[in-house]
Amino acid sequence: MAEGRPGVSVRRGLHCLVALALLALAGLSCARRADLDELGSFRLSEVAEQGDPARRASVRLVLEGLSVDTTGGSTLALTRYERAIQVDPGNPYAYLALARYHADGVDPGRGMPFLDKAEALLRAERKLEPRVQAHVQGLRGSILSSQGRTDEAEELLARARDLAPTTWGDGRLDPDELL
Amino acid sequence: MRLALGLIAFVAGFATAVLVVRLDRTVTQRFEGRLFRVPSRVFSAPTVLYPGIDAWRIDLRGTLQRLGYREEIRHASGGGPLERGRFVWGGSQVMVNLRPFEHPTRSEPGREVVIQLADGVIQDIVDARVGGSVAAVLLEPERVGAYYGPDREQRELVRLDEVPRHLIDAVLAVEDQRFEQHPGIDFRRIGGALLANLREGRVAQGGSTLTQQLVKNFFLSPERTLRRKLREALMALLIEFRYGKEAILESYLNEIYLGQRGSTAVHGVGEASRFYFGKAARDLSVAESALLAAIIQSPNAISPFREADRALRRRNLVLRLMHGQGRIDDASLETASAEPLRLASVTKDRSEVRYFLDALRRQLPDVYDADVLMTEGLDIYSTIDVRLQRLAARALREGLDDLEQRDPRLRGDGSGHPLQGCLIALRPQTGEVLALVGGRDYGASQFDRCTQARRPAGSVFKPFVFIAGLEPGPDGSAITLASRLDDGPLRVVTPLGPWEPENYDRQYHDLVTVREALERSLNVATARLALEVGVDRVADVARRLGVESHLPRVPSLALGSADVSPLEIGRAYATIANGGIRPEIRTFEDVVERSGETLARHEIRFERVLDAGTAYLSISLLEGVVERGTARGVRAAGLHGPLAGKTGTSDRERDAWFVGFAPELVVVVWVGYDDPRSIGLPGSRAALPIWTRFVLDATGGTPRGAFLPPPEIVEVGIEPSTGALALSGCPDRQPEVFLSGTEPTEVCGEGAVAQRGPGSGSDRAPRGGWLGWLRDVLE
Numbered sequence: 013m014a015e016g017r018p019g020v021s022v023r024r025g026l027h028c029l030v031a032l033a034l035l036a037l038a039g040l041s042c043a044r045r046a047d048l049d050e051l052g053s054f055r056l057s058e059v060a061e062q063g064d065p066a067r068r069a070s071v072r073l074v075l076e077g078l079s080v081d082t083t084g085g086s087t088l089a090l091t092r093y094e095r096a097i098q099v100d101p102g103n104p105y106a107y108l109a110l111a112r113y114h115a116d117g118v119d120p121g122r123g124m125p126f127l128d129k130a131e132a133l134l135r136a137e138r139k140l141e142p143r144v145q146a147h148v149q150g151l152r153g154s155i156l157s158s159q160g161r162t163d164e165a166e167e168l169l170a171r172a173r174d175l176a177p178t179t180w181g182d183g184r185l186d187p188d189e190l191l
Numbered sequence: 192m193r194l195a196l197g198l199i200a201f202v203a204g205f206a207t208a209v210l211v212v213r214l215d216r217t218v219t220q221r222f223e224g225r226l227f228r229v230p231s232r233v234f235s236a237p238t239v240l241y242p243g244i245d246a247w248r249i250d251l252r253g254t255l256q257r258l259g260y261r262e263e264i265r266h267a268s269g270g271g272p273l274e275r276g277r278f279v280w281g282g283s284q285v286m287v288n289l290r291p292f293e294h295p296t297r298s299e300p301g302r303e304v305v306i307q308l309a310d311g312v313i314q315d316i317v318d319a320r321v322g323g324s325v326a327a328v329l330l331e332p333e334r335v336g337a338y339y340g341p342d343r344e345q346r347e348l349v350r351l352d353e354v355p356r357h358l359i360d361a362v363l364a365v366e367d368q369r370f371e372q373h374p375g376i377d378f379r380r381i382g383g384a385l386l387a388n389l390r391e392g393r394v395a396q397g398g399s400t401l402t403q404q405l406v407k408n409f410f411l412s413p414e415r416t417l418r419r420k421l422r423e424a425l426m427a428l429l430i431e432f433r434y435g436k437e438a439i440l441e442s443y444l445n446e447i448y449l450g451q452r453g454s455t456a457v458h459g460v461g462e463a464s465r466f467y468f469g470k471a472a473r474d475l476s477v478a479e480s481a482l483l484a485a486i487i488q489s490p491n492a493i494s495p496f497r498e499a500d501r502a503l504r505r506r507n508l509v510l511r512l513m514h515g516q517g518r519i520d521d522a523s524l525e526t527a528s529a530e531p532l533r534l535a536s537v538t539k540d541r542s543e544v545r546y547f548l549d550a551l552r553r554q555l556p557d558v559y560d561a562d563v564l565m566t567e568g569l570d571i572y573s574t575i576d577v578r579l580q581r582l583a584a585r586a587l588r589e590g591l592d593d594l595e596q597r598d599p600r601l602r603g604d605g606s607g608h609p610l611q612g613c614l615i616a617l618r619p620q621t622g623e624v625l626a627l628v629g630g631r632d633y634g635a636s637q638f639d640r641c642t643q644a645r646r647p648a649g650s651v652f653k654p655f656v657f658i659a660g661l662e663p664g665p666d667g668s669a670i671t672l673a674s675r676l677d678d679g680p681l682r683v684v685t686p687l688g689p690w691e692p693e694n695y696d697r698q699y700h701d702l703v704t705v706r707e708a709l710e711r712s713l714n715v716a717t718a719r720l721a722l723e724v725g726v727d728r729v730a731d732v733a734r735r736l737g738v739e740s741h742l743p744r745v746p747s748l749a750l751g752s753a754d755v756s757p758l759e760i761g762r763a764y765a766t767i768a769n770g771g772i773r774p775e776i777r778t779f780e781d782v783v784e785r786s787g788e789t790l791a792r793h794e795i796r797f798e799r800v801l802d803a804g805t806a807y808l809s810i811s812l813l814e815g816v817v818e819r820g821t822a823r824g825v826r827a828a829g830l831h832g833p834l835a836g837k838t839g840t841s842d843r844e845r846d847a848w849f850v851g852f853a854p855e856l857v858v859v860v861w862v863g864y865d866d867p868r869s870i871g872l873p874g875s876r877a878a879l880p881i882w883t884r885f886v887l888d889a890t891g892g893t894p895r896g897a898f899l900p901p902p903e904i905v906e907v908g909i910e911p912s913t914g915a916l917a918l919s920g921c922p923d924r925q926p927e928v929f930l931s932g933t934e935p936t937e938v939c940g941e942g943a944v945a946q947r948g949p950g951s952g953s954d955r956a957p958r959g960g961w962l963g964w965l966r967d968v969l970e
Contacts, residue, residue, distance in 0.1 A: 068242070088298075098618070099241065129772055135902050
């Protein structure tokens with residue numbers, strides 16, 4: 013018994029530590045969630061003035077595209093996104109907009125390479141922050157869902173909803189929600 | 192006698208009836224079938240203007256002129272609003288009234304903008320009417336060529352309701368003032384012409400109506416015989432009877448010959464309006480309309496470009512006729528007569544785009560065969576960048592001339608096969624062909640060496656070997672850039688006999704790093720690596736990246752023994768430059784029918800075929816080739832910024848290659864003879880100078896963008912001689928990039944020894960220690 017007590021107290025201590033750590037993590041998570049809620053969903057207008065002139069012009073073309081996409085001019089929007097890539101082939105937001113465009117279209121699978129490209133560029137530019145991640149994961153989930161890969165899709169959409177509840181609450185990203 | 196006369200009358204009547212029926216059939220077949228063969232036109236990609244772009248480098252002024260914009264000389268800030276299609280070039284600002292670009296899916300509004308410049312760079316673009324900055328404006332695509340039939344006629348069809356009344360009035364005033372009254376033949380005019388000709392003693396006046404002129408152009412030869420005249424008159428009557436004045440006038444306005452653009456005949460007022468004034472027919476002024484009508488008589492003798500005074504005098508004669516016939520009032524006569532000649536720049540179809548046009552035709556869906564392209568009047572919006580195409584043609588032409596000047600033996604043996612070359616420029620992210628020059632002179636040889644030729648790739652194939660080595664094999668092993676390869680003598684027994692590769696300098700170099708092997712383009716080390724990873728895997732990499740030609744599974748494949756096209760090689764390197772994502776090659780964006788319907792679209796498509804980390808490692812290797820290796824001449828020529836590439840020289844120096852890329856531009860240059868002759872020069876001396884000349888001009892010396900490493904890439908210092916981790920105390924330290932988790936764990940000076948190739952200690956391995964564990968967990 014005398015030998016057992018120190019072991020028990022060590023174990024209790026560890027349990028307390030684990031509990032404290034979990035509480036801290038929960039607190040951090042809540043704080044981050046609060047931060048995300050405060051910042052709102054990621055929108056392209058936030059980055060319209062960032063980068064070199066080509067990037068700025070390219071982002072503005074994407075914004076124009078989203079704007080016409082909102083009013084139903086989807087083919088014109090597509091050409092705006094493609095033009096944005098021609099102005100700045102490294103603009104991740106142009107690929108993101110193209111992924112969204114296809115995810116919403118008749119053949120959502122065509123959006124996947126654009127999403128991969130957007131993600132690769134965002135990663136390389138170190139811009140894959142959680143609010144952007146929400147759109148990447150949500151779009152991926154949306155495309156996978158259209159391909160019948162429901163389990164994977166649900167997991168990704170749940171993560172997107174968690175990161176951007178207002179935008180991804182309905183499981184889709186409308187063009188005006190990216191503007 | 193009466194019977195005979197009756198018989199003659201019957202036969203004559205019958206013959207006339209047969210003739211009329213035959214002529215009527217001819218007329219209806221033409222009028223109810225395809226009236227005109229309209230060559231399909233090819234347009235460039237539009238020029239996008241935005242703040243930050245160098246207006247000089249993109250040749251904004253020249254582009255506006257080529258697009259038919261008319262320059263006005265005045266102070267940019269004064270003089271009121273500009274007319275559509277005009278611009279004022281000031282020192283620090285350019286005012287342009289942009290024409291709308293009509294396209295079913297990509298229409299652009301017409302608007303007046305002020306472009307602010309500082310040191311030639313666009314600082315701001317302001318909408319002159321509503322104020323406020325504009326993100327970007329698109330200039331309409333430039334017409335770069337067309338698919339002509341054997342007659343080389345070009346026309347832009349217009350409907351009668353698109354033609355201004357004053358243009359119709361001008362044409363009628365001078366060509367057929369009683370058009371609305373006569374039945375196809377104007378007997379009063381014929382009488383007048385006869386009298387005038389008798390007085391002059393020569394044929395001074397014609398009596399043909401518009402309808403007769405149309406008949407002559409559509410159906411008959413230009414000979415002046417009574418028989419032809421009779422047929423012409425009969426057909427004119429038939430056309431008037433069957434089709435009415437509006438249809439005849441519309442056909443006439445689209446048919447009439449109005450000048451010559453180089454070897455191409457300009458037909459119809461639509462095409463002529465673009466050619467002479469850079470605008471649509473509907474936008475012509477009274478004076479411009481009168482000028483077009485004035486030159487119908489003899490478009491080349493009264494050409495406004497060459498005979499301006501004569502054209503002006505005849506234009507004013509037309510204006511006076513219009514006034515005399517009550518078609519314009521006094522004020523219009525006065526204003527129009529005082530208007531100086533304002534012509535658009537002459538824009539001939541560019542011969543340097545011919546290879547591109549052929550390549551585009553081959554990429555179009557099969558339904559667009561030669562006949563369709565020559566007759567249907569389609570508008571094809573291509574990916575060609577006119578400025579880059581011009582620079583590419585110049586770089587290749589001057590580069591080959593330079594080579595021959597420095598080494599006259601390259602001029603050839605008089606066999607009729609001169610030194611040839613090709614250059615292709617691609618945008619790696621989209622696969623767009625921006626420029627393509629398939630040979631030295633299209634007129635002399637239409638064979639496109641960029642897309643149709645298959646030539647041994649030489650060392651430009653080597654990166655595929657290294658990529659195969661960098662990718663994990665079936666056992667999970669892979670090389671790193673710090674792995675060491677054996678460059679000692681190698682002998683391989685093959686069914687065709689022993690194969691003993693040699694290096695270009697005929698030396699062996701014992702152990703070298705992977706990086707050094709590619710930078711120095713070492714054949715033996717590369718061949719050994721290919722044998723270790725397997726030729727099949729090398730071929731598989733090449734295939735995935737975009738090489739479609741047959742790749743024989745032989746050891747020499749590693750050194751580029753397979754015949755490939757420069758386009759395939761360009762696509763494969765574009766995949767690398769694009770971070771492992773293979774683009775689909777595009778030469779056109781869409782095909783639009785005359786009615787405005789989009790018939791075909793070629794959207795951007797791509798596919799990931801290589802892991803981003805491996806792609807980055809290969810980019811890093813190829814950057815080394817430019818920094819220190821066989822392509823260091825690129826830097827010596829003054830090119831800065833992110834650049835990567837590989838030289839290539841095939842067996843016996845028959846083919847010289849350089850494939851180089853910046854983050855947003857991949858360029859392939861090939862130099863050689865069409866017949867199997869050696870040029871006696873390596874890629875670094877034959878192809879690289881052409882590449883450098885082109886990229887310097889195209890980018891201004893510093894390409895845009897950066898090769899961004901993906902997060903899985905880490906950079907650590909290594910000791911080059913051993914490949915071991917070099918900490919601060921190590922005497923010899925050089926940075927190297929690795930896929931995270933594959934960086935060396937042995938530290939220099941701790942007994943590290945040189946490691947050999949695949950499966951060595953520097954292969955992918957878990958990191959040790961608690962710090963490594965923590966990094967793994969966090970990642």
